[in-house]
Every structure is written in structure tokens, then in C-alpha cells.
Amino acid sequence: MAHEADVVVVGAGLSGLIAARTLLAAGLRPLILEADNRVGGRILTEEALPGLPVDIGAQWIGDTHHRMFALAEELGVPTFPQYDDGETSYELDGSGVLRENAFHARFSGELAELERVLRRLDEMAAEVPPAAPWLAPRAADWDAVTAGAWYDEQGLSPVARTLLEICTVGILAVPTVEVSLLHLLFTIQTCGVTAELFAESEGGAQTTRFVGGTGEIPRRLAALIAEHIVLDAPVQLIGHGRDRVTVHCRGGLIARARRVIVAISPTLAGRIMYDPPLPGRRDQLTQRLPNGSAMKAFFVYDEPFWRADGLNGQIISDVGPARMSNDSGVPGDAHGVILLFLEGEQARVCSQLPEEQRRAALTAELVRHLGPRAARPEAYVDGEWSERQWTRGCYNANCGPLVWTAYGSALAAPIGVIHWASTDTATRWSAYMEGAVDAGERAANAVIAELSDGHR
Amino acid sequence: MAHEADVVVVGAGLSGLIAARTLLAAGLRPLILEADNRVGGRILTEEALPGLPVDIGAQWIGDTHHRMFALAEELGVPTFPQYDDGETSYELDGSGVLRENAFHARFSGELAELERVLRRLDEMAAEVPPAAPWLAPRAADWDAVTAGAWYDEQGLSPVARTLLEICTVGILAVPTVEVSLLHLLFTIQTCGVTAELFAESEGGAQTTRFVGGTGEIPRRLAALIAEHIVLDAPVQLIGHGRDRVTVHCRGGLIARARRVIVAISPTLAGRIMYDPPLPGRRDQLTQRLPNGSAMKAFFVYDEPFWRADGLNGQIISDVGPARMSNDSGVPGDAHGVILLFLEGEQARVCSQLPEEQRRAALTAELVRHLGPRAARPEAYVDGEWSERQWTRGCYNANCGPLVWTAYGSALAAPIGVIHWASTDTATRWSAYMEGAVDAGERAANAVIAELSDGHR
Numbered sequence: 001m002a003h004e005a006d007v008v009v010v011g012a013g014l015s016g017l018i019a020a021r022t023l024l025a026a027g028l029r030p031l032i033l034e035a036d037n038r039v040g041g042r043i044l045t046e047e048a049l050p051g052l053p054v055d056i057g058a059q060w061i062g063d064t065h066h067r068m069f070a071l072a073e074e075l076g077v078p079t080f081p082q083y084d085d086g087e088t089s090y091e092l093d094g095s096g097v098l099r100e101n102a103f104h105a106r107f108s109g110e111l112a113e114l115e116r117v118l119r120r121l122d123e124m125a126a127e128v129p130p131a132a133p134w135l136a137p138r139a140a141d142w143d144a145v146t147a148g149a150w151y152d153e154q155g156l157s158p159v160a161r162t163l164l165e166i167c168t169v170g171i172l173a174v175p176t177v178e179v180s181l182l183h184l185l186f187t188i189q190t191c192g193v194t195a196e197l198f199a200e201s202e203g204g205a206q207t208t209r210f211v212g213g214t215g216e217i218p219r220r221l222a223a224l225i226a227e228h229i230v231l232d233a234p235v236q237l238i239g240h241g242r243d244r245v246t247v248h249c250r251g252g253l254i255a256r257a258r259r260v261i262v263a264i265s266p267t268l269a270g271r272i273m274y275d276p277p278l279p280g281r282r283d284q285l286t287q288r289l290p291n292g293s294a295m296k297a298f299f300v301y302d303e304p305f306w307r308a309d310g311l312n313g314q315i316i317s318d319v320g321p322a323r324m325s326n327d328s329g330v331p332g333d334a335h336g337v338i339l340l341f342l343e344g345e346q347a348r349v350c351s352q353l354p355e356e357q358r359r360a361a362l363t364a365e366l367v368r369h370l371g372p373r374a375a376r377p378e379a380y381v382d383g384e385w386s387e388r389q390w391t392r393g394c395y396n397a398n399c400g401p402l403v404w405t406a407y408g409s410a411l412a413a414p415i416g417v418i419h420w421a422s423t424d425t426a427t428r429w430s431a432y433m434e435g436a437v438d439a440g441e442r443a444a445n446a447v448i449a450e451l452s453d454g455h456r
Numbered sequence: 457m458a459h460e461a462d463v464v465v466v467g468a469g470l471s472g473l474i475a476a477r478t479l480l481a482a483g484l485r486p487l488i489l490e491a492d493n494r495v496g497g498r499i500l501t502e503e504a505l506p507g508l509p510v511d512i513g514a515q516w517i518g519d520t521h522h523r524m525f526a527l528a529e530e531l532g533v534p535t536f537p538q539y540d541d542g543e544t545s546y547e548l549d550g551s552g553v554l555r556e557n558a559f560h561a562r563f564s565g566e567l568a569e570l571e572r573v574l575r576r577l578d579e580m581a582a583e584v585p586p587a588a589p590w591l592a593p594r595a596a597d598w599d600a601v602t603a604g605a606w607y608d609e610q611g612l613s614p615v616a617r618t619l620l621e622i623c624t625v626g627i628l629a630v631p632t633v634e635v636s637l638l639h640l641l642f643t644i645q646t647c648g649v650t651a652e653l654f655a656e657s658e659g660g661a662q663t664t665r666f667v668g669g670t671g672e673i674p675r676r677l678a679a680l681i682a683e684h685i686v687l688d689a690p691v692q693l694i695g696h697g698r699d700r701v702t703v704h705c706r707g708g709l710i711a712r713a714r715r716v717i718v719a720i721s722p723t724l725a726g727r728i729m730y731d732p733p734l735p736g737r738r739d740q741l742t743q744r745l746p747n748g749s750a751m752k753a754f755f756v757y758d759e760p761f762w763r764a765d766g767l768n769g770q771i772i773s774d775v776g777p778a779r780m781s782n783d784s785g786v787p788g789d790a791h792g793v794i795l796l797f798l799e800g801e802q803a804r805v806c807s808q809l810p811e812e813q814r815r816a817a818l819t820a821e822l823v824r825h826l827g828p829r830a831a832r833p834e835a836y837v838d839g840e841w842s843e844r845q846w847t848r849g850c851y852n853a854n855c856g857p858l859v860w861t862a863y864g865s866a867l868a869a870p871i872g873v874i875h876w877a878s879t880d881t882a883t884r885w886s887a888y889m890e891g892a893v894d895a896g897e898r899a900a901n902a903v904i905a906e907l908s909d910g911h912r
Contacts, residue, residue, distance in 0.1 A: 284848070392740070
């Protein structure tokens with residue numbers, strides 16, 4: 001009954017798939033055990049209409065995501081640029097609906113304030129070592145205050161403060177008072193600068209999409225290593241010792257190997273039983289890394305009518321229920337697609353509503369910004385991540401006060417024969433697909449080095 | 457192979473034992489499945505020397521812990537008062553070691569400041585409904601700020617601010633910037649007022665101890681229902697449906713019943729697989745209720761020499777490594793016992809040190825306060841809770857910003873046939889033994905009512 005491998009990989013998300021592929025390329029036999037009935041993890045493409053893919057999970061890559069561009073090319077997945085022509089539509093602090101140019105003219109002072117704070121964040125983030133945020137010179141102070149409290153102290157006008165909150169929640173998927181300032185600075189530093197993180201324009205994290213949807217990436221990756229993947233195999237127990245692991249799944253499957261790479265988010269990794277048990281410090285860490293709260297809702301129309309109207313499909317609003325939106329149309333398909341983001345508090349509140357009620361509230365928002373045609377979509381799809389048993393929240397793990405400084409060094413450090421992957425453990429573009437690749441390669445290479453040493 | 461019962465109880469801590477006993481008294485058959493090889497959970501009595509019990513876990517009850525006094529009487533466990541004669545020894549903000557009277561004389565202004573803030577906390581806490589903190593009129597504001605940040609805004613002098621931190625960390629076992637102000641106010645309200653919570657004197661939460669150690673309570677309770685307890689049975693999976701649960705343990709044991717009461721801390725409850733999976737909101741809640749960081753260290757001497765010296769054995773210090781201490785001697789035993797508390801950051805740092813190094817640092821602290829005789833203990837015992845696989849931190853679950861308001865209503869609400877106990881779900885004296893009894897009775901009575909209805 002027992003499967004034998006050199007390395008068991010827990011989780012067939014992008015990080016696990018990359019780890020397995022890297023191990024295979026080094027001549028080792030990996031075995032991926034995936035709890036779900038599909039690969040991809042936080043990447044999930046569905047069809048809103050036949051032939052019209054929408055990304056319920058990860059959707060974009062950015063210009064500096066070199067690993068992801070290389071991977072897409074290698075797998076033969078073409079990319080296309082995010083649609084970005086026309087004006088964004090704003091509604092903030094009782095302004096009413098304003099198009100970008102009018103908004104910028106009216107709130108130029110507020111935008112300058114915001115810019116000043118973003119520059120300050122960049123300066124501070126530059127002092128945070130992404131592989132060891134707890135070693136930043138002012139780590140203790142920055143980790144003892146929430147990002148939200150620090151924002152509140154910057155003397156911002158309501159419009160600038162609200163914009164800053166919306167931009168930040170768009171990345172963290174939790175309100176800024178739930179994370180420490182150090183965690184925010186780590187997030188910025190791991191991605192470069194705030195301009196890269198927040199912008200959809202050139203140099204940003206969300207410039208480029210995949211033809212067929214992001215799901216093409218894990219699908220093709222998995223096809224290359226299909227005989228090394230077992231689906232529907234939730235790991236319950238990892239027995240570990242010197243140079244051996246025994247992994248027990250629900251349903252009775254057992255896999256034996258020399259190493260294990262746990263490539264799932266830290267909060268899920270903390271649910272597995274380990275024998276012998278892991279150190280208390282590691283356990284208390286995984287108690288303190290909750291996943292964010294995120295939900296995407298797609299409205300599909302016969303055509304992207306807002307484009308002709310000079311709009312780019314982006315909304316930034318504090319009226320809600322969505323705070324941001326996006327033109328998520330697909331080249332070669334005539335439909336217009338608007339994606340509304342529900343993140344943090346909005347995801348928590350809206351996910352509890354019946355779908356009809358949620359959809360009605362979102363439709364009203366779209367009509368305000370895009371006009372009456374927005375009231376008649378051909379299709380509607382939404383997806384919430386905390387309900388998914390094998391994900392339990394998106395986009396990633398966030399650290400509240402004092403987690404990085406008290407526990408951070410336990411996040412990615414191997415424990416004996418147990419290694420950790422998932423984008424949450426990455427030092428570059430953590431929380432992004434680029435980070436998932438980074439972490440998967442790091443863990444695999446560490447295992448390869450250990451097993452090579454063992455052979456000498 | 458399958459055990460049959462009316463109600464499975466997960467966890468043989470105080471809450472689970474009380475739940476099982478309550479069910480039995482109502483004519484139902486409970487079955488407790490306990491992961492560990494002992495009962496008691498966060499109650500654990502060991503012997504420092506033969507015949508000299510020390511409480512590694514819960515140690516005291518207070519004057520308003522009526523359920524616990526009744527339980528002790530019923531079980532025939534005598535109680536005795538906490539030793540409290542003499543002066544406390546202080547060392548704060550570079551003051552050097554000062555006895556209580558000298559400290560009070562020198563810092564009377566600072567103590568008045570502290571008193572003012574405690575009164576303010578009591579007023580605010582009075583507005584927090586203990587069964588529904590999220591309904592407090594100012595819940596949204598109070599939950600968006602950390603207790604530590606609120607403390608910082610009170611204009612306290614360094615001595616008063618430090619004293620306030622030490623008192624609070626002594627209850628929460630995490631630094632005050634890790635919890636929301638609303639959580640602190642809930643903690644106060646569930647216990648009465650700050651005077652009850654913080655004081656060891658009359659009316660406080662720590663006035664009374666148990667002869668033989670607190671472990672006598674679960675030991676005797678378990679003896680009454682021994683045939684309904686299975687040890688070494690870690691629950692991995694709870695299948696649940698209409699009027700039935702099937703509980704699967706590591707090792708293959710299966711138990712079937714009509715209801716299940718999960719009587720373990722929320723973070724541990726979140727590690728169990730549920731089939732069908734629990735709602736996302738419940739899951740995101742349990743990702744956000746980390747257990748605190750607490751460690752106790754006992755020094756045993758030939759006699760309580762500090763008593764003759766006019767000291768009560770209590771230390772309050774910001775020099776450390778312990779911030780507080782206590783005379784934990786036992787009536788009828790000539791030995792002197794000093795208990796040093798390591799809580800929050802101190803527990804995290806000190807638990808990583810080798811025992812010799814930890815003990816040496818604590819000894820130096822005792823010598824500073826109690827004199828050179830403190831350097832020659834007869835015995836030393838310490839216990840840290842995050843290392844214990846089936847506890848993973850003490851004293852209880854703490855809520856960071858926005859947890860109570862976003863998720864609080866999912867904490868104790870049953871989900872179908874699944875009910876929740878453990879002191880963390882109590883509305884009176886949550887985090888205390890009294891709360892464990894309260895929660896165990898509440899869950900059991902809810903199950904009794906459901907099953908009685910079912911019979912009608």
C-alpha cells in the first residue's frame with residue numbers, strides 16, 4: 001500500500017509543482033500529495049461562459065516576475081497585457097462618482113500627500129531585509145505598531161487616508177490594523193517599491209495575464225509530472241526521523257520518502273500532526289499566520305461598453321461593496337468582463353450574504369460608475385476562498401503585531417527532514433505567484449543539496 | 457471497533473470533564489476522547505520534591521469563582537488561602553530593588569495615574585456584553601486599536617505604563633500590542649472589574665489554592681467517570697450529519713454518537729478535519745485565536761526564608777527575566793516555594809534558552825530581591841506550554857484587532873450537531889477554570905436540550 005519516493009511534496013499548488021519539477025530535473029523521485037481534487041491551489045480558472053475563462057484566484061504577473069515569464073514561455077502559455085486605456089472611475093469620501101482627470105484635478109493636494117507617504121514607506125522598507133525582517137534596525141518598533149495606526153499618524157486628509165487603505169487592502173486582503181507596520185514594510189520590500197506593488201501600469205505587479213487563464217500554468221506543469229501527483233490525498237500525519245518521513249493521508253494512503261516539502265500556507269501546515277511534534281516556537285508561529293479574506297466577482301457583458309466611453313474598467317470607491325475593479329476581458333473574445341474585488345472586511349461581510357443580494361449590491365455599484373448597461377450582465381461568477389477547505393483564505397498569510405520579530409525565523413527554516421515552501425515563505429514577491437516559484441525552487445534546491453551530500 | 461455513545465466529548469480538560477459529567481447526570485452516555493495520556497489539559501500538577509506538589513498550569517481560584525468552590529467541595533478537595541503577608545519587592549524603570557512601602561512612597565503619583573486608567577478601563581468594560589462583545593456601542597473603534605496603543609495614549613509616566621503592561625501581560629500572556637482593546641475590555645468584563653482581575657488580595661482571581669495541587673480536581677472528576685474516558689486518542693476527523701457524528705482518531709479508534717462537544721482551545725479545534733467542512737467564517741476565526749505564551753518556574757528552598765524577612769514572595773520587575781513572582785508554598789510542608797512567571801515575550805525568549813542558562817538568569821533575579829539564600833534552591837521545576845503538543849500555549853486564546861467584531865459570533869455558536877466548549881468560549885471568567893466549568897455546562901445543557909427535544 002505504501003508509495004515510495006525520494007521526496008514527498010505536500011500540496012500541488014504552484015510552489016509544490018515547481019518543487020517537484022525541480023527535484024525531478026535533479027534526478028530525484030518526487031511524490032505530490034494533494035488534498036483537493038485538482039492542482040493549482042490558489043490558482044483557479046473557471047469559465048464564465050463557454051470559452052471565456054475567468055481567474056477566481058491569482059490572475060496577473062508583473063514586469064519583474066522573471067521566473068513566471070520564463071515559466072510561461074517554457075510551458076507555451078502566451079501572455080497579454082492588462083487592458084489599461086482610459087480613465088479610472090473614483091468615488092471617495094462623499095465625492096460622488098468622478099472620472100480620473102476630474103478626480104485628480106479636484107484632489108491633487110490629497111494625491112500629493114499620498115505620494116509623500118508612499119515615498120516614506122519605500123524609504124523604511126529599504127531598511128527591511130526581505131529574508132529576515134526581524135533584523136531591520138527598527139524592527140522592534142515597527143513590529144509593535146499596526147500599519148493602520150501608523151497610517152493614522154501621518155496627518156493625511158480623509159481622501160488620502162482612504163485611498164491608502166484601499167490600495168493596501170488590495171494587496172493584503174485584510175484591514176491595515178490587522179498587520180504590523182513591519183509586515184507591511186516586508187511586503188513592500190519583497191516586491192520592490194510601493195510603485196511596483198500598487199500600480200497596474202508599467203512596472204507594476206499586475207501588468208500581464210495569461211491566455212486561457214492562469215490555470216494554464218499549473219495545468220501544463222502538472223501534465224509534465226502527472227505520474228508523480230496523487231489527488232484527493234489530504235495529509236493528516238507526517239512521521240519524521242533521521243533521513244526518513246512517513247506521510248499518512250486520510251483514506252489510508254501512506255507515502256515513504258527521505259524528505260518532505262510542505263508546500264501549503266502556514267496556517268494549513270499547522271493543522272497537520274507531526275510525529276515527533278514540532279517545536280513550540282514553530283507551532284505558535286503557525287497559530288499566528290491567518291490567511292486573508294478575499295473574494296472576486298465577475299460580471300460578463302456582451303461587449304466592454306465602458307471602453308468606448310473612455311473608461312478603463314477600474315473603479316476605486318469607498319462606497320462599496322467593492323473597493324476596486326478591473327477590466328478582465330480576454331483577447332479574441334468580444335465579451336466585456338468586469339472583475340470586482342471584495343477584500344478584507346468587504347469579503348467577510350459580502351460572503352455572508354445570499355448570492356442574489358451580493359450580486360444586486362455589486363450591480364448597483366457598477367451602474368453608478370459604468371452606466372445603466374452594467375445592470376444587464378450575461379453572466380455572473382464569484383468565488384470566495386475561506387469556504388474552500390484546502391485553501392481557507394487568500395491571498396496569503398499576514399502577520400499581526402510582534403509575529404515577525406518573535407517568530408519570523410521559524411517561517412522557512414527546515415526542521416530536520418521537513419522543508420517548507422508556499423509563496424508565504426518566499427523572500428521575493430512573497431504572496432505572489434513569483435514568490436511561489438521562488439519558494440518552491442528554494443526548498444527543492446535545499447533538499448537536493450542535502451540528498452547529494454548524503455550520497456557522497 | 458466503533459465505540460457508541462450519545463455524545464462524544466473531544467478533550468479531557470476541565471471543560472470536557474464537566475460537560476461529560478453534566479451529560480451523565482442527565483442520563484446520557486458521554487465518551488471523552490483525549491489526545492494526551494492524561495486528563496486535565498491546562499491543569500497539570502507535578503511534584504517538585506516527593507510530596508510537594510507544584511502547579512505547572514492553572515493554580516488559583518478567586519472569591520467569585522462559585523462553580524469552582526462548589527466543585528472542590530463536592531470532590532472533597534480542601535482549599536487554602538494564597539500566602540499574602542508582607543511586602544512585595546519592586547524593581548521598575550531603573551528604581552533599583554525597593555520594598556512595597558518604599559516603592560509606594562516614592563511612586564505614589566504614578567500609582568494614582570495607574571488607578572485612574574484602571575477605573576477608565578472598568579467604565580469602558582462595563583459597556584461590553586460578555587456574551588457578545590461585538591455589540592458594545594463602541595465595539596468597532598475599540599476593536600481597531602490594540603490595547604498597547606491605547607495604553608500608550610493615556611499619558612502615563614514610564615513607571616505607571618510599565619506596571620500596567622506587567623499586570624496585563626500577567627493575565628493575557630501576550631504583549632498588549634497583540635490584542636485589541638475590545639479583547640482586553642472583554643477579558644475585564646468577563647471577570648468583573650480590573651480590581652478582581654489584577655489583585656491577589658481579597659476579591660481577586662488568585663486568592664485560593666487546592667490542597668494537593670489543582671490536579672486533584674480533574675483527577676477526582678475523571679475517577680468518577682473513568683469508564684467514559686479514552687486516553688491517547690487524538691481526534692483527526694469529525695464526520696457530521698443530521699443527528700449523528702462519527703469521530704475518527706489517530707490509531708484507528710472510531711466513535712459514533714448523536715452530538716459532539718469539542719472542548720479544546722479554538723486553535724486546536726481548527727486543526728481537526730470536519731466532513732463536511734465547516735463554514736469559512738468559523739475557519740477564519742480559528743486561524744485568528746492564537747494561544748498565549750506562558751511558562752512557570754518553581755524554586756524550592758528548605759524554608760520560606762523571605763517570610764521572616766517581611767516579604768510576601770511577590771516580585772514585580774521590568775528587569776527580568778521574570779516580571780512577577782509568587783509564594784507557592786504548601787501548608788503542612790516546611791519548604792519554601794517561589795514561583796516565577798514568564799509570560800509573553802519573556803516566555804518566548806526564555807523557553808529558547810538551555811535550562812541551565814534560564815535557571816541561572818532567574819536565580820540572579822531572585823537573589824537581587826530575596827537575598828543570597830535564593831541562590832541555593834533544593835529543587836527547580838519549570839514548564840512551558842507551547843511545547844506540549846496537545847495544548848500549544850497558555851493561558852488562553854487572545855484576539856488581535858478586528859477578530860471579535862468580524863468573527864466573534866462564530867466562537868461558541870454550535871454548527872449542526874457540533875458544539876464548542878473550553879474556557880475560551882466562556883462568557884464568565886473566560887480563560888479561567890471557572891470559565892471552563894461555565895462553558896462545559898453550557899455546551900452540555902444545550903446538547904441535553906436538543907436530545908430531549910428529539911425524544912419528544
